[in-house]
Amino acid sequence: MSLIRALALVTFVVLGLVGVGACGKRAPHELHLFIWANYIDPEVYQLFEREFGVRVIEENFDSNETLRTKLQAGATGYDVIVPSDYTVEILIRQGLLTKLDLSKIPNSQNISGRFRGLYYDPHNQYALPYLWGTTGLGYNAQKLESPPTSWAEVFELSRLARYKNRVSMLDDPRETIGAALKYLGYSVNSTDPRALQEALRVLLAQKPYLARYDSETYDDFLLTGDLVIAHGWSGEFAKARQENRDIRYVIPQEGGVIWADNLAIPKSSQRVELAHQFIDFLLRPQINAKIVNYVRYPTTNEAARPYILPEIVNDPAIYPPEEMVERLEWIRDVGDALALYEAVWDELKNR
Amino acid sequence: MGRIILGCDVLMTYIFLYLPMGVLLGYSFSASRYALVWGGFSLEPYRRLLADPEVASALVGSVIVASISTALATLLGTSLALALERARVRFQGGLEALVYLPIVIPEIVMAVGVLLFFAQVLRPSLSALGIELGPLPSVIIGHVTFSISYVMVVVRARLRDLDRSLEEAALDLGATPWQVLRRVTLPLLAPAILSGALLAFTLSLDDFYVTYFVTTGGSGFKTLPLYLYALAGRAAIPPQMNAVATLMILASLVLITLAFLIQRRTQRG
């Protein structure tokens, strides 16, 4: 008797909650965008709505991993997502993306040759590049005797010792191990166990001098003066530079990492047609440039260049010089060798 | 003498609790676009706050979720405390384990488990019945689930050595067990129930992972943690957050001072 009563009570409560929730209106013409925070100009939504009569609802994720977790576990409701390159590869392999019909995205022609057919989607069947960036070293020029030019600045102990507790590295196994590999002259996608062992040694030696492993607040700390050199992403430093002109960014001479964020449609989307239209809209030269002018990240869209503010196009921190870009590597899947990276990272973090 | 030391100790602890609040107050007047950076005195964060509808809606979302889930969790947690403490049940050990596990489990593990449960089990089952679970009920369900145990532990502590003579007296005088519960036991437990409820409230306000994983796309439903953690990811926490925090603290302080003054007057009279 009591069990039945309890079940009834619980069911009643849950149904009540469902009733509360189901009260939400479902507009017929809506598009659900899942994107990084502050990664698009909100005015673009108004322009899109005016032209297509569709309201865009934006939701944010804070990392590729939380995005992937949600999609992998079966969360639905998103129409356009903005994963980074390596995440696109994972999502394709797991069958979580809808194939793109490029005939419905004529503006995909605007994407520059360098960003077409990238390793993770050789025929752009599932994703189109949006904005991109690089990984390198940001620093406060005022606090350093001379600007860093090499990874040695943060790995060679005699040089690193000057900045004890004022340097941070990314809290990201592929990026940070990759930096060590680059310093040692290897590829960031090396599968050689000896190379990784060397990288581990270098990283372990570096650790006592580091202030922190940080992927989120290094830009803040660079601005407060608690860090003088930070391993991080170009876009963040460009934004920090607006706050303090002393903040500069450099890609070390040994090379760095290049990455790109992409527009894709999850398999579970029920507005595939609209999603295509929105992606095409974002790739229009003027719209794309408008976004770049707002978020200050470089775009993969060649046709947008004429419309971008000169101060952005000419800023080497945002648009690195061509010969620099040649030396950058994409972080790619290393297959089973991933276990090696996992082992190195575990050792580094837990010793 | 001992009383002075005690008083100082307590005062120091309250100062410790409010030290970060002072920092937030100070930095809410920073001109920088980064919450952590002091950029000179300015009212910019407050101006931005007024121009930012998202923060307001995130705040409202948080408060609604916290209120409803706290109410439910307090109800369920209190009843569990009473049952576990007073009744003899089979499998008491197993039950205790089940009830303590939400406190033990790391937040991320629970979030992933709940996410999978919702996405693979609950939502498909419900949609087969034609019901769609919106974000608000989903989040509430998640919050209640991790809060119940906290309420239970606090209430149970009080229940343990509770003097049963009052309850027995009421029974002797002819009250039904239900009346005893309502009129005697629960009032005796009130401070513990309140304490548990306050803890559950803060747990709900601060929750990110369960909330984030359980919301489906496109409702635009946001709580304050969802709003903040997204910004912490790649962007930076904006200065209006310090302003929000400062305003919330000031508003709460005003409210509780008012309540205190009113209560004191009723006590005297």
Place this chain on the structure above:
Amino acid sequence: MNTRTRTLLWPGLVWLLLFFAVPLGIILVISLGRRTPDGAIVWGFSFDNYLRVFDPLYWIGPWWNSLGLATLTTLFCLVLGYPVAYTIARRSAAVKNLLLFLVIVPFLTNFLVRIYAWFILLRPEGWIASLLRSVGLELALLGSPVGVLIGLIYGYLPFMIFPIYATLERLDFALVEAAYDLGATRWQSFWRIIFPLSRPGVIAGAVLVFVPVLGEFITPKLLGGGKVPMFGVLIEEKFLGRVSDWPLGAAMAVVLMGLVLLVLTWYFRHLTQTRWVG
């Protein structure tokens, strides 16, 4: 009486069974699987992950830190929190509520915002560090266990104060006064009368602080800057790190939960025995 009280069991129990036990079961199933290099899970029935959990690497650093910090946090919270709870419990009704809510008001702000305040306070160029430097101490607060401890104590104080308050509140302090009048010292009346009454509250507070801190990851991750290994941080990385391994993370979580449950069960059984003896 027993049957009626037993009815109260069902609502909470059914809720937990449905919304907690089933998700937990899913985690258990995951722990028996394997991960593929591209992050997918291969379902299986193998205890390999559990064997991997007992790698010494995970226990020397992380487990030691977690245990140590959990103990220290609980002790500090007790030392700081008990006097607060005691003081609040002695006051009149209006003052009680005021002081109680004053404890919780800082926690109505958002967690991340509070941590950011601690960033400002504990950073190497901040006031506290500068103060220490002026007396010759070069101490890194952020990125060290000290900073993490401060953050943990701060975050968990209410979880100690509230349960103790809840038990002390029903204390009739007139009885304590009577004891003084009869010649007992302050100390005696505290240990013999007050503390025993608050014991359930102290235990509840200890559980609500110690246990969650063992699995804590966000405070250690942020304030520790990735340089303070803890078991919770380890698990979180296995789930949300770039090189993720859900089955391993799930196994770690199961081991953590199992260990803690074991300790709790032993402790409570031991407790009940003492009570019967005493």
